Amino acid sequence: KAGVTQTPRYLIKTRGQQVTLSCSPISGHRSVSWYQQTPGQGLQFLFEYFSETQRNKGNFPGRFSGRQFSNSRSEMNVSTLELGDSALYLCASSDTGGVGEQFFGPGTRLTVL
Amino acid sequence: KNQVEQSPQSLIILEGKNCTLQCNYTVSPFSNLRWYKQDTGRGPVSLTIMTFSENTKSNGRYTATLDADTKQSSLHITASQLSDSASYICVVSLGTGFQKLVFGTGTRLLVSP
DSSP states (O other): OOOOEEEOSEEEEOTTOOEEEEEEOOTTOOEEEEEEEETTTEEEEEEEEETTEEEEEOSOOTTEEEEEOTTSOEEEEEOSOOGGGOEEEEEEEESSOTTSOOEEOOOEEEEEO | OOOEEEEOSEEEEETTOOEEEEEEEOOSSOOEEEEEEEOTTSOOEEEEEEETTOOEEEETTEEEEEETTTTEEEEEEOSOOGGGOEEEEEEEESSSSGGGEEEOOOEEEEEEO
16 A cells, blocks of 8 residues: 655745645555654644544644545645645554554655745 | 653664663553553554553563652663664553643653764
8 A cells, every 4th residue: 555645745835824734544544644743843733634623723823723624635725825834744543543553654854044 | 640751852872772662651541551652753652561560561671660659650662773773762651541641842862882
């Protein structure tokens, strides 16, 4: 089976812009989670989607949003970008959600100038 | 406050040597503990997942131990290889749901020839 894929791999934006990141989970997996990783904070949970519904949400402002399509592919959107949004954004897929094993994608490196 | 602390922050060892990474947590209630390996520029890859009733689990040259009484875990790497150079992240789960994962900031390991 193909692994989790994320596009684009690298992105440079300026403050105030918005960005959309995409994640394709492993075939058959219905749970997709998104994480932000920065050197200072480590990995932080953004949200999780399961069968097109947001099931869980972390402590991030409303500028961070997401959605999941019927084929389980997921997108994450960040509006009004701030310098502090510069990070590696990872998505992970799981067949069961909950405490099941997660498989991470390679991430999208976002730089906000 | 639920926290996961890892030590050391970074470590350099010679190829072929063994090493042990530490993880102390104050998470409660505890569901399971995971160790991930993250190569530079890539997403984390799961090494082990342990519930509170397990005190050791191996994955090849990687052996994780868990002491639920003292809330400590360790990851032992045997006969290190250059490919072991990576960050190792300890993650503790409060319960079901990925929003309940508490991440450590990781130990960066460099295996030198």
